[in-house]
Amino acid sequence: MSGYEQEIERLLADYRTQRSQIDENRRRINEMSATVTAPRKVVSVTVTARGEVTEIDFPTGAFRRMTPKELGEILRTAIADARAQALEQVDELVFGDLPFQLKPSEVLTGSADLGALLPTEPQPADGVREYLDNGVPNRGGDRRD
Known part of the structure; x- marks a missing residue:
């Protein structure tokens, strides 16, 4: 060979x-998934790294003493915390191919500053910069505009 x-x-x-x-x-x-139990064991939720809620459990009867609004807020908080923990697991994987030290969780949640990946003005190659500054060169070496 x-x-x-x-x-x-x-x-x-x-x-x-x-x-x-x-x-x-x-x-x-x-x-990957993460499970979070709210304070006083009101509710326990499991969320996947993709953000899917796969389980909601009420381990005690504490939820019965809450208003619907309070229970809803506790559920939202527990789901958000579980999702964040699941995404932290994703970040712990080796992602050497992501540019500029991006974390997958930041990309998935929209908190990554993707605009910082590209300059506000492109940096053209030398030949392109020369063309922009001086016009098209002719074959004799003289420039023509």
Whole structure:
């Protein structure tokens, strides 16, 4: 096998390894969840990393002494806390491929400043900058505008 063929085989093997890691991370993320129990054990909720509420449990009768508004607020808080914990688990996975130290949870919740990834003005390559500044060069080396 030539050096060229060996390099192609190595690149394909690297690709397959990365693809396998991505599939494994997706499987792990799909299995992640977090459970939070509200104070006084009013309610316990389980939420997946995708934000799905998979279980709501009332371990005690404490919810019976609450107004619907109070219970609703406790439920919303418990669900938000469980979702945040599940997303923290996602952040703990190795995500070396995300640029600029982005955390998956920040991207998924919309708190990442994605606008910071791109400059307000593009930085063109030298040849493009020269064209913008001086116009199209002719073949003789002189510039024509």
